[in-house]
Amino acid sequence: MITTEQKQKLTRLAQELVNQDAAKTLVEPQDRSTGYWFGGGNVIQDRDGSILICGRYRNYGDSRTGVGAGERGLELAIFRAPDVNSSFEKIVSFTKADLAHSGMDIVSIEGVALHLNEEGIELFISTEKDAKYPERIADFQKPGAGVWSIDRIHADSVENLSPENIEEIIPFGSENPERLHCKDPWVFDLPNGDLVLGYCTHPFTWSSSGTGVMLRKAGSSEYETITEDLLSRGPVWDIAAARVTERLAIPKVGAFADGPDLSLYFYDSCESLRQLDENPTAVSRPRGWSCEEIGGIAVGEDADLGQVESISIEHPLFVSPHGTGCSRYIATLVTSEGIFANWQQSQEDLCQPLVGNFVPTSRVHEILS
Secondary structure, rough: OOHHHHHHHHHHHHHHHOOOOOOEEEEOOOOOOOOOEEOOOOOEEEOOOOEEEEEEOOOOOOOOOOOOHHOOOOEEEEEEOOOOOOEEEEEEEEHHHHEEEEEEEEEEEEEEEEEEEEEEEEEEEEEEEEEOOOHHHHEEEEEOOOOEEEEEEOOOOOHHHOOHHOEEEEEEOOOOOOHOEEEEEEEOOOOOOOOOEEEEOOOOOOEEEEEEEEEEEEOOOOEEEEOOOOOOOOOOOOOOOOEEEEEEOOOOOHHOOOOEEEEEEEEEEEEOOOOOOOOOOOOOOOOOOOOOOOOHHHHHHHEOOOEEOOOOOOOOOOOOOOOOOEEEEEEEEEEEEEEEEEEEEEEOOOEEEEEEEEHHHHHHHHOOO
């Protein structure tokens, strides 16, 4: 689909965007210790030119024994800054109690995504609801744990977003237990006005994760499935997960000027959902595990949104130089000046703040030319 040279240029661009050493802290977690982070959202430019970041505060809680043991995903927050170089200030916040609806409590707030539309703005919210597994697989449900699904709220402005109009748009997959859990939405617009909505899936056994994609046609409120397996899990470092978190349209410059419209996809993965002990005589390598994922990139043609191909085959591309190595939930924003990227990055104290980096347009074109 693309040449080796093009893959190399995209890899260099991705590494420069998600520059682990140049990253600046944007949002601190609520505590500087293991299990505490902020992230799992996206970044957009509001109509007045200001920058909006959304995400969730996650505090310590062990999902293997039931999230009731800790606070887990306890707050959804939206931040604003006048530009990418300024400090971000919280302007909107929702608790688990705020987002509860349809008679179900919220166990944990998960990934979220903002999107500007003709009416104003909408916010896609994934939560772990206090729901039960289907009876035939009920024994697999951990005490205190629920089921993930995706909701939506909307308003004329970000400040007016309210759970009063919350609605579920992607229910948990009770008829499809191999993709029972749905969470971590990411969105982008097609030139014709259609909305692409991607999300992460997990089976009832919690043994892997994948990526589904849905389409909402312009003028419609219905969502139709494009694929339930956008990116196949890989053979090496990414054999346990293929969770896409972002799509970036590749500029039509340099080596990409005359080809088809392509998109770069950032994804989180790991070798196992449990931490693995290495043999001390073996080659040490980043493996990742659940809640400590590392990342890679994939590419796909915009004409076919059903499948993308990984470029990061033999090893991960995004590994924090600190702590566990975790580097995940990458999001990007293209502005008139360049590309702004942010992601969760593990620190020496094992917390995961949201960090960011900005690459000017001139440098982007230089890399791709």
